[in-house]
Every structure is written in C-alpha cells, then in structure tokens.
Amino acid sequence: MYTKLKDAVRLYFHYIAIALRSTMQYKVSFILMVTGRFLVSFNGILGVYFMLSRFGHVKGYTFGEVLLCFSIIQMDFALAECIGGGFAMFSGIVRQGEFDRILLRPHSAVLQVLGSKFRIDRIGLILQALAMFLYGIAVSPVDWTMGRAMTVFLMLAGGTVLFISFFWLRAAFTFFTLEGIEAFNILTYGAKEHGKYPVDIYGKKMLKVCTYIIPYTLIQYYPLQYLLGRTDRWYYGLYPFGVAGTVLVCYIAWRIGMRHYQSAGS
C-alpha cells in the first residue's frame, strides 16, 4: 500500500515536471498567456469596485469583505483548473481515444488523467488570485485569530476540492454523452463568476439551493460569516469539511461511468 502510494506521488510529480518542461519550450507564448490571464481577471475586480463604490455595500458587505470572498473563490477555481485540468478537458481525452490508452497502463486512471493535463498555464490566474487575496486581507476588516487563519485555509482547500469534483462529475457524464455538457458550466464557471459575492445576496432561496443541492455555501457563505465576525458559531469555520460528501458522490458517478465506458471508437 505504502510503496504504491509513493509510486503514485512520484509519477504525479514526474507529470508536472514534464508539463513544466514542455511549456517552457514556448517561453514568449507562455509569458504572454500568463500576463493575459493576469489582466483578464482584473475586469472582475474593477466591476466589483465600481459597483461597490456606487452603492456602498451589498447586503451589508463592504468592498473589502466582498474582495476577500471573491479572491478566495478565484484562488479555489484557479487551483482547481490547474490540478483538475484533465477532468475539465475530459471530453477531448475520450474522443481522441486517449482514454483507451490510459486504461491499458498499470496505473490509476484518475492519476493519469489529472497528471497528463496539469495546466501549468493557469499560473497567471493563481498569481493574480494571490495578489488579490493579499490585497483582500489587507483591506478587509477581519480580526485575525488562529481559528480564522485556519478557516481561510480550509476554505481554500475545500473550495479547490469542490471545483475539482464538479469537473470530475462532468467528466463522469462524458462517459455517456462523449460531448461535454454546456449546462455543467453553470456549476463551475457560473459559480466562479457569481461566487464573488457571498451567496446570501442572491436571496434566501438561492442560499438554500446552494446549501442543500449544490454545496457552495459550505466553502463560501458559512465560513465567511465566521471569518468576518458576523456570527459566534465558530463551527461554521469547519463547514468546508462537508465537501467530502460531494467528493463521494462524484467518485460514485465516476465509477458508474467507467463501467459503462465503451470507447469513442477512434
């Protein structure tokens, strides 16, 4: 068991090293892409800034507070796209018959899918999210304690895992449809876009939907309440652990999908 795990980890890092080396063959292109992505995401910040300087607050959240929330979601998404790129692009992998080859090798399919499509070019997004996160921390009125720092960490880890599992779920559906389903974008890109504001600004119904049906609030709204000192319930900070449930559901969907896989025939 232990050596198997060690093998897997070594293989994964090997994949990352290859991704890094192959990207570095096109340095100028890489730098342009990174700068491009870096600048692209400033649009969103500027939008939030203009809206909040006009209205002052939204549902009681100030600019600094929204920015903190926004930056955490951005970081979640950037990390998820970087690590989970293989799931995000899975329909291509299936249609080109690459998945058939993956199944032939004596290693976990998930590891190979994730490793072979490690998206090093997402580094621009991550850098941008990091800059924004530091700025968000500087301007947000959070009263930092050990517990709150832990909460931020859990929000980042939980959010990344949540987004990866949505990519995973879409990948699982690809076994049946071969095409990627656009409606899934609302789970990932939609949440990244609209998750910049704490979910409760969208109203009570949305808060319920995003808790019981799609568990965004576990990594966003609830821990944020604790982070911003809007509640005394410290255990809200532990809610990101709930994401484990989603991972389980996605894992089951993936297993079922794998069993029905019939190859794209190419």
Add this chain to the structure above:
Amino acid sequence: MREYGKYFSFFRLRFNMGLQYRAAALSGVVTQILWGLIECLTFRAFQQADPSAYPMAFSATVSYIWLREAFFSAFSTWQTDGEVFDSIMDGGIAYELCRPVSIYNMWFARTVASRISMAALRSIPLLMVAFLLPGPFRMTLPAGPQYFVLFVITLFLGLGVTVAFCMFTYILAFFTISPQGLRMMFTSMVEFLSGAIIPLPFMPGGVRMFLELLPFAGMFNVPLRIYSGDLSGAEMLRGIGLQCFWFVTLLALGKALCRAAERKVVVQGG
C-alpha cells in the same frame, strides 16, 4: 451587385452550418437562462442596498440582461471565428488568398453569418422564456414601436461594429504566430469597455462619459438600452451617430490594414 453575390454565398453557407448545432444550442440556452436569472438577482441585491444610487429603471436592467443573453453569441468577442485563426495558423490561408475574392469581405461575411445563425437559434427560445417569467425578472415589451424599430436597426449596426472590430484580431494573427495571449488581452479589454461586465450606466460619471465615445459602446450598449427607453432623445441620437461613425471608421481601417498584411504575409508550413 453581382460582385457581392459570392459574399452572400459565403454568408449562406456559414448560416446553414450554424443552424446544424441544435442540441448544443438547447443546452446552451438552459445555461444562459440560469445565468441571466443570477445576474438579475445580483442587480436586485444592489438596488435594495441603495435604491437612490441605482442609475436606471430596474425593468430596463432586466431587459438589458435578457437581451444580452439572447444575443450573446452575436456580440461576444471571445467567440471569434476559429476557422479563420486555424487557416492562418495551418497555412490554409494560402488557398484563400488564391481565390478571386477579397479576404476581408469574405471573413466579414462569414463571421456575420455564423454570429447571426448562432444568435437566431438561441435568442428565440431564450426570449420566450424571459417573457413568461413571473415577477420582477420578466422581460418587458419595448418602450414603444419607434424604440423597437430603432432597436432592430441599431442591433445590426452594433453587430457590424463588433465584427469590424473582431476583424482586427484576425489581421493581428497575420503578424504574430502565437496570437492567443494578445487576443486574450484584447478581448477582455473589450468586454469591460463595452459594458459586458457591468452595464455602462453603472460606471462612475467620468469613466462612463469617456466610454460612451469609444466604439465599444456602439456594440450592444446602444441597442439594448434603446429597447427599454433607457437611451432616448438627444443622447440616443448621439449614440446612433457614433455607432455609424465607428462602423465606417473601423471598416476602412481594417481594410487598409488587411491589404498591408496581405502584401507581407508569410505562409506557415504547408
């Protein structure tokens, strides 16, 4: 007139091709409806935060959001014609240059056609749903018949401005082999300046006044706001005038640049 017959054929071919992807369009429509609803919710939250700071009628924002979703594929600067880029990258451009047609006109006709066909397919079901929604998020009828007529005219003008602008990104690809990074910066800049992130009326006074003079305001900002009567009177006339001006200017500039590019094109690979 016969001269333009061939560009009409490019238009028709592309239009029919776009209509083939019906299942994808349906799934896209569902996504867009959800997206539009969340946008509506966002703006409502801001309106509730401070109603006096809200710069337009709420129903006008709702119409703006739904029309934008409906004609999203017509005005998106991201969804440029991938085939054009491919032909520049893989050398297929060499064949296109051999044809007795103007590259600029051909690309223009093709891009307009694929955008209209995509938008036509998506806008009808989407608007039907938007008109049937309950409550404050229902799409309202145009402010008046004259506004509707002007809306349709400026919608096409806006499409013209958008495509004329996108032509620059095509031509840009002639000069750089890896246009992705530059294109990304280009299009994201346009997204912000045209009012795709937040409608122009929500921008601070000075910024808004400046942006309204730029070609990007003539893309969808003008028609979508004429529809609800948010843009009317002298301001509307100025908006339409600027649209016409930018359309002609971008077209002329693009054609000139395209001729320059054609002369020095180096075909990659074979």
